[in-house]
Each structure stands twice: as C-alpha cells, then as structure tokens.
Amino acid sequence: MTDDDPYLWLEDVESEAALAWVAERNAETKAALAGGAGFASLKKSLREVLDASDRIPYAVRRGAYLYNFWRDADHARGVWRRTTPEQYRKDDPAWETLLDIDALGAAEDEKWTWAGAQVRHPDHDRALVRLSRDGGDAVVVREFDLATRAFVPDGFRVAEAKTRIGWIDADTVFLGTDVGPGSLTAAGYPRTVRRWRRGTTPTEAELVFEAETEDVSAWGWHDSTPGFERDFVGRSTDFFRGETYLLASDGALVRLDVPDDASAYAHRRHLIVTLKSEWLGQPAGSLLAFGFDAFLAGDRTPEVLFTPDERTALSGHSWTRRHLILETMRDVSTRIEILTPGPGGEWARRPLTDVPELSVGSVVDTDPDVSDEYFLNVSGFLTPSALCHGRIGGAGAMDVLDVLKQAPARFDPAGLTVRQFFAASRDGTRVPYFVIGPDHSRTGPGPTLLHGYGGFEVSLTPFYDAVTGRAWLERGGTYVIANIRGGGEYGPAWHQAALGSRRPRSYEDFAAVAADLVTRGVTTPAMLGAEGGSNGGLLMGAMLTRYPRLFGALVAHVPLLDMLRFHELLAGASWTAEYGDPDDAADLPHLRELSPYHRLSADRACPPVLLTTSTRDDRVHPGHARKTAARLRELGHRVLFHESTGGGHAGAGDNERSAHNNALAYTFLWQHLSAGNPWDEREGA
Numbered sequence: 001m002t003d004d005d006p007y008l009w010l011e012d013v014e015s016e017a018a019l020a021w022v023a024e025r026n027a028e029t030k031a032a033l034a035g036g037a038g039f040a041s042l043k044k045s046l047r048e049v050l051d052a053s054d055r056i057p058y059a060v061r062r063g064a065y066l067y068n069f070w071r072d073a074d075h076a077r078g079v080w081r082r083t084t085p086e087q088y089r090k091d092d093p094a095w096e097t098l099l100d101i102d103a104l105g106a107a108e109d110e111k112w113t114w115a116g117a118q119v120r121h122p123d124h125d126r127a128l129v130r131l132s133r134d135g136g137d138a139v140v141v142r143e144f145d146l147a148t149r150a151f152v153p154d155g156f157r158v159a160e161a162k163t164r165i166g167w168i169d170a171d172t173v174f175l176g177t178d179v180g181p182g183s184l185t186a187a188g189y190p191r192t193v194r195r196w197r198r199g200t201t202p203t204e205a206e207l208v209f210e211a212e213t214e215d216v217s218a219w220g221w222h223d224s225t226p227g228f229e230r231d232f233v234g235r236s237t238d239f240f241r242g243e244t245y246l247l248a249s250d251g252a253l254v255r256l257d258v259p260d261d262a263s264a265y266a267h268r269r270h271l272i273v274t275l276k277s278e279w280l281g282q283p284a285g286s287l288l289a290f291g292f293d294a295f296l297a298g299d300r301t302p303e304v305l306f307t308p309d310e311r312t313a314l315s316g317h318s319w320t321r322r323h324l325i326l327e328t329m330r331d332v333s334t335r336i337e338i339l340t341p342g343p344g345g346e347w348a349r350r351p352l353t354d355v356p357e358l359s360v361g362s363v364v365d366t367d368p369d370v371s372d373e374y375f376l377n378v379s380g381f382l383t384p385s386a387l388c389h390g391r392i393g394g395a396g397a398m399d400v401l402d403v404l405k406q407a408p409a410r411f412d413p414a415g416l417t418v419r420q421f422f423a424a425s426r427d428g429t430r431v432p433y434f435v436i437g438p439d440h441s442r443t444g445p446g447p448t449l450l451h452g453y454g455g456f457e458v459s460l461t462p463f464y465d466a467v468t469g470r471a472w473l474e475r476g477g478t479y480v481i482a483n484i485r486g487g488g489e490y491g492p493a494w495h496q497a498a499l500g501s502r503r504p505r506s507y508e509d510f511a512a513v514a515a516d517l518v519t520r521g522v523t524t525p526a527m528l529g530a531e532g533g534s535n536g537g538l539l540m541g542a543m544l545t546r547y548p549r550l551f552g553a554l555v556a557h558v559p560l561l562d563m564l565r566f567h568e569l570l571a572g573a574s575w576t577a578e579y580g581d582p583d584d585a586a587d588l589p590h591l592r593e594l595s596p597y598h599r600l601s602a603d604r605a606c607p608p609v610l611l612t613t614s615t616r617d618d619r620v621h622p623g624h625a626r627k628t629a630a631r632l633r634e635l636g637h638r639v640l641f642h643e644s645t646g647g648g649h650a651g652a653g654d655n656e657r658s659a660h661n662n663a664l665a666y667t668f669l670w671q672h673l674s675a676g677n678p679w680d681e682r683e684g685a
C-alpha cells in the first residue's frame with residue numbers, strides 16, 4: 001500500500017495531457033472490444049430496446065394533463081410532451097410537444113440534456129425547466145410558458161450551477177444557487193436560500209436562510225396545498241442529517257423538533273416523520289404521524305403508521321386525496337397497503353393489491369389535491385412492466401385497479417427461472433440475493449454476472465431489465481443481484497451496519513454471495529464476473545483488491561476509488577457521513593484500508609477489469625477511474641478504460657451512447673467469462 005500519487009495530473013479533467021491519455025485508452029478499448037461483428041450486432045440490439053416505440057410512456061399528472069419525457073431514434077436528446085388522461089388510455093395517444101431538446105440544442109449549439117421541470121401549482125401555467133450541459137449535475141434554469149410552449153422572455157433564468165429552485169407564487173421563487181463567494185457549501189451545493197421576486201436579479205433576492213459552509217446544502221420549499229400554504233427552509237448538515245424549519249411570515253424560524261437523522265414533512269393537517277433511529281419508544285425505520293399544529297404546540301403522541309421487523313422495511317409512501325399508500329418490503333419483495341386517517345386521529349388500514357412474489361410494485365404518481373387515483377407499476381425480473389391505473393374506493397365503494405399499459409417482452413425467458421437465496425456472511429448475517437437464469441442443477445455452472453451497490457440506504461429490488469436480458473440472459477448467462485449491507489433492503493440498521501469503519505461488512509457480504517454461487521453450482525470463479533457503478537464501483541475496487549480470486553472479470557462504472565482524496569473532488573465532501581472524513585485523524589486509518597487506489601500492488605494478481613467514466617461527470621470525479629487505470633497499467637495488470645465525453649454521472653446522455661457503453665461492458669464480460677478457464681492460468685498471472 002502506498003500514499004504516493006504520481007497520477008494527480010489526471011484529475012485536471014480537461015487538460016491537454018489528460019485528454020490525450022484518455023484518447024489513447026479509449027482507442028485501446030475500442031480495438032479490444034468494439035472491432036468485431038458481434039459488438040455491432042449487440043449494440044444494435046440494445047439500441048432497439050432503448051428506442052422501442054412501444055415502451056411504456058410513464059407520466060406524472062399536473063392539472064388537466066399528463067406529462068412525459070421521451071427519447072427514441074428520432075429524438076436522441078428527447079422531447080417533453082403532454083397529453084390528456086383520455087388520450088393516455090389509448091394505445092397510441094396524441095401528444096402535444098412542449099419542448100424538443102434536440103431542436104433546442106441545435107439552435108443554441110449546446111448538447112443539452114433534460115434535467116426535469118417543476119410545474120407551478122396550483123395553476124399549472126408555467127414551469128421551471130432544468131437543462132444540463134451534456135448530462136452534468138449542474139444545470140441552467142429557465143422559465144417556460146406552457147400555453148405558448150416557449151421560454152418566457154425576461155422570465156426567471158439561472159446560470160449554470162447545482163441550483164435548488166421552487167415556486168412560491170406566480171412572481172416569486174425560493175432560490176439556492178451560486179451568487180458569488182460564500183454562496184456554496186464545500187460540497188458545491190447551495191448554502192443560502194433567497195426569496196427571489198420577478199424583475200430582480202438573484203443577487204438582489206432577499207436572504208431568508210443560511211447553512212454552514214461545512215454543511216451539505218440549504219433548501220427552501222413552499223407548500224402550495226390549498227388551505228395549508230406554508231413555507232419551509234432547512235439545511236442538510238451531512239448526507240443523512242438535517243434540520244427543518246417552518247418559516248413564518250415575519251421571517252421567524254420554528255424548528256420541527258424531530259431527530260436530526262429523521263425525515264419530516266407536512267401534509268395538510270399532518271406531520272409525517274420517518275425514523276432512522278429510535279425515538280419516542282419507536283424503533284428506527286418506523287413511520288409516524290402527528291397533528292401538525294399539535295406537534296408545534298408540544299404534543300409528542302404519535303400515530304404509528306408502520307413498525308419494521310427483522311425481515312420487513314419501509315420502501316415508500318404516497319398520498320392520494322384521502323388516503324396514504326404504504327409500500328413495504330419483506331425480504332425484498334413488495335407489500336402495499338392503504339391507510340386512511342379518521343376524524344379522531346385514528347388510522348384504518350387494508351391491503352391494496354397483491355404483488356407477485358419476487359416482484360416489485362411501486363406508485364408512479366398520484367394527484368393528492370384532487371382525487372384518490374394512482375398509477376402503480378408492477379414488474380419482475382422476467383415479467384415486463386405493467387402500468388396500472390387505480391382508484392381507491394370511498395365508504396362502501398370497491399377499489400378499482402386496471403392494467404392501463406403493458407410492456408412487451410424484450411427477451412426470450414424460455415428456460416429461465418428466478419430464485420432467491422441467502423448467503424452467510426463472515427459474521428453470520430443472512431444476505432439475500434436473487435438469481436435469474438437457467439436451472440443450474442440441469443445445465444451445470446455457467447457465465448454469471450453479480451451486481452451490487454451496498455451504500456447510501458439504496459435498495460436493489462426486482463425489475464425487468466431488458467438490456468441485461470438481451471445482452472446477457474439470452475446468451476445463456478445468469479444474472480445475480482446481491483442485497484448487501486449498506487443498502488436499505490432491511491431499513492436503517494442494514495445501512496448503518498456498513499457505515500464508516502464498518503464498510504468491510506458490505507464487502508464481506510458480497511464475497512459471501514460470490515462464494516455461495518460457486519457452492520450451489522451456479523458458476524465457478526473463472527466464470528463469475530461482477531459489476532457496479534458509483535458507490536458500486538467502490539465495491540468493485542474492493543473485490544479487485546480484497547477478493548480477486550473469487551472473480552473472472554470486473555466492471556466498475558463511474559467508480560469512487562481514491563478514498564483519501566474523494567472529499568476534495570467535486571461533490572465528494574457530501575459523502576463523509578457515509579465513509580468517513582480523510583481530514584479526521586480518527587477516520588484516516590480505515591479510509592486508507594478502504595481505498596482501492598492505494599491498495600493496488602504488483603505482487604498480487606488481479607482479474608481483468610474494465611473501468612468506465614465520463615468527462616462530464618461532475619458528481620464522482622473521472623480522476624478516480626483515470627488514476628486507477630493508470631496505476632493498474634503501471635503495475636502490469638490487465639485493465640481497459642473507457643471515458644465518454646458526455647453523459648454526466650449516468651455516463652450517457654442519449655440512447656446511442658447508452659447502447660454503446662452497455663455493449664462494451666457486456667462484450668468485455670462475455671470475452672472473459674464464457675471460456676470458463678481461470679484468468680491466472682489463461683494469462684499467466
């Protein structure tokens with residue numbers, strides 16, 4: 001292990017020397033992976049999936065319309081469009097195009113990428129459109145008139161930054177952005193919240209709240225629910241902790257007195273609190289409801305809406321006009337209930353619908369100000385998505401749930417099965433994982449790809465992945481998803497078990513799943529590959545340096561790999577609550593042990609590895625992947641590197657680039673895993 005870093009020059013993202021090095025590595029990867037007819041046919045097949053016109057056009061309701069953003073072969077960058085509920089029910093709805101991103105980019109000579117829009121509520125007449133330059137997290141903001149389908153002359157406009165902005169009324173917004181020195185946190189996010197009025201500049205806007213420089217960010221939000229209009233501001237003190245304040249009309253701040261690791265928000269007369277630690281006798285992972293006014297007056301008597309157990313965790317919740325839809329996971333499969341508040345503060349509950357085992361159901365959208373309708377998406381690893389439209393019945397009325405749109409199959413599932421197993425980690429913890437592929441008791445071991453993430457309380461749940469189906473399953477491969485600690489599959493405790501110096505628990509979990517796959521006869525180490533992105537890329541770095549002989553090949557997308565400098569690069573300062581702070585002497589020893597970049601050595605063999613990143617990634621610095629590839633090359637290990645010129649942290653800003661990047665990864669994996677011979681024997685390691 002060494003702290004020396006001869007490759008700091010590769011952190012200069014757009015320097016001539018660094019880009020020349022990138023071009024050389026890209027050429028090597030192209031020659032190794034993209035030269036054959038098999039690559040071209042695979043890329044074409046994946047592009048067909050991504051561009052398919054019969055995909056489900058998921059939409060959100062804003063007033064009288066359903067809004068959708070859509071990419072296909074004719075709209076590489078996409079179009080923002082809308083239709084009526086009546087049209088949406090048709091197989092081929094008539095869409096009204098609001099904004100064509102390809103046309104806008106051509107007119108302005110910019111590689112614009114859609115980053116979302118906030119439609120003003122309750123009038124639904126204007127929107128704040130967010131546009132990214134080729135996929136970065138930083139955006140420009142422009143006011144858009146939905147009636148004229150044009151940007152508003154002299155409307156709200158914000159220069160490129162990691163901006164937070166939201167409507168207060170027709171002429172006022174809450175704004176957090178870069179307005180000069182001191183306006184951003186160390187992580188590069190807004191430090192201040194301003195009340196910005198039409199006709200003035202952002203620097204003239206009234207300052208209403210400030211966070212500290214070492215906080216992650218500050219924010220402001222106007223609750224425009226008719227009859228319950230309120231303003232809130234707050235600060236994220238780290239990635240998982242924060243403070244929320246009610247902003248009174250006179251500017252006074254009233255803190256919502258909940259634990260700083262809890263999330264809390266107002267909905268009509270309720271205050272809803274999700275716990276990450278024990279409070280008021282309720283365990284971490286609980287969902288609580290209070291009367292909002294009563295809570296401010298000092299009442300701490302909660303109505304308990306959900307209590308977790310060792311196998312069940314809260315997945316999410318959504319409001320309709322009169323009900324709360326509660327989504328939970330039991331061993332990573334979905335359960336859905338309806339909760340209904342009564343006039344006396346009591347809540348009634350009943351099941352909403354049955355979701356098939358080893359599948360997931362998630363609420364796509366509701367219209368909580370108007371109706372009890374909802375859109376529910378249901379899918380599984382081998383079951384294409386079905387978008388259902390439902391309406392919760394009132395007193396004595398039946399609930400209604402109809403399949404509104406059904407996606408077609410994109411790959412042949414014949415002979416494939418879905419199974420869930422549990423591996424025993426080093427400390428005895430049962431770690432669930434899903435296996436999608438042939439019945440190996442009949443076929444014997446085969447090429448297998450293991451995917452994981454294990455961080456930031458992100459859960460990996462069942463879903464229909466048409467790209468993996470085409471690129472991997474149809475070839476005869478097996479796909480595995482590991483639900484390791486650090487994620488949220490079993491609630492806050494599952495996440496917190498792998499925080500900071502406990503990070504190796506997630507690596508031990510992943511290694512345990514890899515070993516269990518071999519024990520069960522699913523694969524062999526030579527035929528087992530693994531891939532992950534972002535924090536999952538750090539996981540791949542851990543496998544490379546801690547458990548290299550468990551794998552035949554590894555792919556790390558937009559990875560985090562230098563754990564001694566991550567906090568100095570782009571958004572990295574916001575992640576110290578997850579990993580630790582390299583500037584803290586107490587954290588430095590375990591971060592040095594965690595850092596894959598610093599654990600690389602010439603005397604320990606490594607499986608072949610593909611590292612991918614993006615020049616325009618302004619979240620995880622491309623220097624992580626660049627420097628690691630350079631060091632692996634120096635040490636004589638097998639490494640390929642590919643850097644997209646755009647696409648931001650996603651690595652691709654359009655379907656063409658996404659198909660290309662996926663084809664590179666799956667070609668690399670199939671080359672190394674399909675032969676079934678150990679890499680140390682094949683390549684003399």
